[in-house]
Amino acid sequence: MDINDNIESPLELSVSFNILLRHYEALAKSDDEFVAAKAKRILDTARAYPELEKGFSDFSMLKEREKEIAIILEDSFSPVLTNNEIKTASVPFHNLIFNSSERFKSIIKTAGDDFEIQIKNMPKDDTYIIACTIILNFCYGYNLNFKRPFYYEIPDANGILRYYKILYNADFCEIVPTKKAKKITKEDYDELLDNFENIELWKKKFPPNSYIFKGFVISNIFDVTDDQSISNIKSNLIGEDKRNDESFMEEFHEVFRSLLGINDIKVGFSIYNEEEQTFERVYGVGMDSYLINNKESTDCKGALCGWSYDRLLNENKYFSVSDVEKTYKLSKGCAPHIKALHEQGIKSAIFAPIANEKGLMGILEIVSNKPQVLNSINANKLIDVMPFIVSAVERSKSEEENLIEAIIQKECTSIHPSVHWRFEKEAKNYIKSEMNGEQAIFKKVAFENVYPLYGQIDIKRSSEARNLATQQDLTLQLKAIKKIFKNALEIEGLPIYEQFIYQTGNYLKAIENNFQVDSEQQISEFFKQDIEPILKHLYSVDELKGQIDAYFESIDDKVNMLYRHRKEYDDTIALINKEMAALLDTKQVEAQLMYPHYFERYKTDGVEHNMYVGESITKEDSFNLIYLYNLRLWQLQVMCEMENSYYQMQSKFPVSLDVASMILVFNQPLTISFRMDEKQFDVDGTYNARYEIVKKRVDKAYIKGTTERVTQKGKISIVYSQKQDEREYLRYIRFLQSKHYLDTDIEIVELQDLQAVTGLKAIRVSVLYHKNEDDKAFYTYDDLMKEIKA
Structure with missing residues (x-):
């Protein structure tokens, strides 16, 4: 079996001791008789088997020449240091090891028969390209630094993962081009520099097996478990939303097990609430607190004895409990934290304060079900990791504060996505001014030349x-x-x-x-x-x-x-508002896909909505009046659907109430600005204020010369002032009549003058209803009421 089988690489691997033997040829001429004699012995051994110098790739040769290879590598693998050094001889990009120190063999044996050694963080997909960069270094002199630390992860006798860093000695290898090798020019090199991930390009420049690797590498291996554990803790803590990551806490436990060399430990956290003087549990997948025994929260003084309270909260120093049972008996169960550990079956523990210059932020809790394995001596190992945990908690607190603010903004002072870009722009300018030492002012947010749309479904009487x-x-x-x-x-x-x-x-x-x-x-x-x-x-x-x-x-x-x-009555109003608002919100998603626009809705005795559409909101040079007309038609259709939906669910409400729908048409563009004190948009200017006046009063307006309100149950009222609006909406009504949304009883009425507003008219038309979603028949309001009561 050949070591190159099932490997695609520009390098054809060949085990050879040629370069090492050249060193011994020089040593054979040494004036030191002992050194010369040893070198000659090694050379005589190698010359008996020319393949050791010439090179070979047959696996079986390693076994056949095992004794001779050991003699050749005797100085490299000193018998004096073999039980101390962790060292191997191998070929690159391969798990093949043909010589190793006794210490390495012992480590592998302890890992178990089923353990398969494998280099971690060796990118399998990139090994071809890495081999190419080595060729560029060896054969063409380009200094491409692609060195990354490679590791073995090997479990010890207790099943704890230990980390071993590998340092390669490549003094005894050479790379030789074959006839397949293509000459690499400066232009080729420049092209490759910008195309690391283009594997096809690299294969084109460095065809498979176009170079021969002759020699071997010596791996000097070091136990770096402590350093790597600290690094892993840091890596685990970097990143977002760890609380919802199911694997995070298990990985965190594993890292601490490696750091402390103890298999039977768990890690918990509790947060310190300074205002309430309480410890609180951290919410997240697998997040536990052993100090407060997974209660929601507990008073700090009630969770600790006087000494431990002073140690953690005032001195910000860690302490350990090496034998919980012994301490529990000595304290007669009076120390709260010892009692909590005892109740959970914990035998030893370390409590470490997570604190910065401002004071305590939380407690890191490490516990074990075995006595004395956690103690004041191994607690010192936490000194190196606590700064990273402190940084992570500081960042987490900051993120939580931002999240709380974001939720408040969303739920209480919502900024609609269509205009969020403008607020973001002004916020960036505000920050820029502050950073430059200038007076920071949040400039007025206004949108000019936008068309308003207003509608309401109101509860009658x-x-x-x-x-x-x-x-x-x-x-x-x-x-x-x-x-x-x-x-x-x-x-x-x-x-x-x-x-x-x-x-x-x-x-x-x-x-x-x-x-x-x-x-x-x-x-x-x-x-x-x-x-x-x-x-x-x-x-x-x-x-x-x-x-x-x-x-x-x-x-x-x-x-x-x-x-x-x-x-x-109140429950009915709340249900109506909830259902109507939910329907409107669902429909709004569709409308935004048609063309982005500002939208807000609010609940009163019914549900009202405002929409604004225009060039200044969309930020793109794409607005056309067709989008306004489309939204008007959409609004009218949705109002019909809301009416239908309401009467289909009316029987579920505790009180039977009627609703009336109204749309206000305003055909002139206006300017809206955000009122910082009221946290909402409002119109700008005296003329535009007319729109707001009409909006607030029109649903209570009477038909001219009568005491009849313009809004009526079973009808949609469209209020307007211009003849062109009348023509436009009559077209929409005819279209919706063809779709059986509206009846044929169109009436046009004049409204009594409102304060400072004259000349308003309204189109009123009855809505056609269905008894339920599956019902194909069309009913007027009176017909529907008869059907429902029948």
């Missing part, structure tokens, strides 16, 4: 519905009070009870005949100031206890009133 719910709740509460006092009067005939019966009766008549906004406040005060003290007094009467208990159980703790019908 929401105030009346809430008043009715309030009236019903107050009626129930007053009747309950009246009944209690009637029973109290029968038990104890006090005139004061008659007075309360009379007063509750008056309140009942008042809210039934003339419920006012302030009625709720008056009756609430009556319950609180007058009724509750009397009920507490009456609770001593056994016959009334059950009735009074039932009364107080019906009172909601938050509002301190009976909250049954109002809760149903």
